[in-house]
Amino acid sequence: MGEGLGTSMRKRLTPVARKLRRNKTDAEAIVWSHLRNRQLENAKFRFQVPFDDYVADFVCHAASLIIELDGSQHADSVPDQDRDAVMEIAGYRVIRFWNSDVFNNLEGVLEEIRRAVCANEGG
Numbered sequence: 001m002g003e004g005l006g007t008s009m010r011k012r013l014t015p016v017a018r019k020l021r022r023n024k025t026d027a028e029a030i031v032w033s034h035l036r037n038r039q040l041e042n043a044k045f046r047f048q049v050p051f052d053d054y055v056a057d058f059v060c061h062a063a064s065l066i067i068e069l070d071g072s073q074h075a076d077s078v079p080d081q082d083r084d085a086v087m088e089i090a091g092y093r094v095i096r097f098w099n100s101d102v103f104n105n106l107e108g109v110l111e112e113i114r115r116a117v118c119a120n121e122g123g
Helices: 007-022 026-038 078-089 099-104 106-120
Strands: 046-051 054-060 065-070 093-098
Touching (some): 007 046, 007 054, 026 046, 026 065, 026 099, 026 106, 065 078, 065 099, 093 099, 093 106
Parallel strands (some): 065 093
Antiparallel strands (some): 046 054, 054 065
16 A cells, blocks of 8 residues: 555555446556556556555555546645645655546557556566
8 A cells, every 4th residue: 555554544544445447447447458467667556555545546655656547526626736646755656647538548558658657677
């Protein structure tokens, strides 16, 4: 789990994460279908992971990488900036993609994730 994530926080967010996994967006389903089961660079990704006070969309602990997919409601979002700061302080790189990028340029999104995994693993 995230750095400093206490047991009570995990217990509180676990049902939320489970609900998000069951009710994934179309963009999340597409990306997850390419990340699950170590399909991308043999990296182990987890989906909808409790992290501090938040639930991260995709996490690769080995590469200290978090991927967030955003719809238009996230444009210039101060809460997202705060969330990214918490995750970065914990040592994770956060990369964000618009849902429209997933639909219109999936190969580009996957290539950027691949580069981030390769850059972060072991370093």
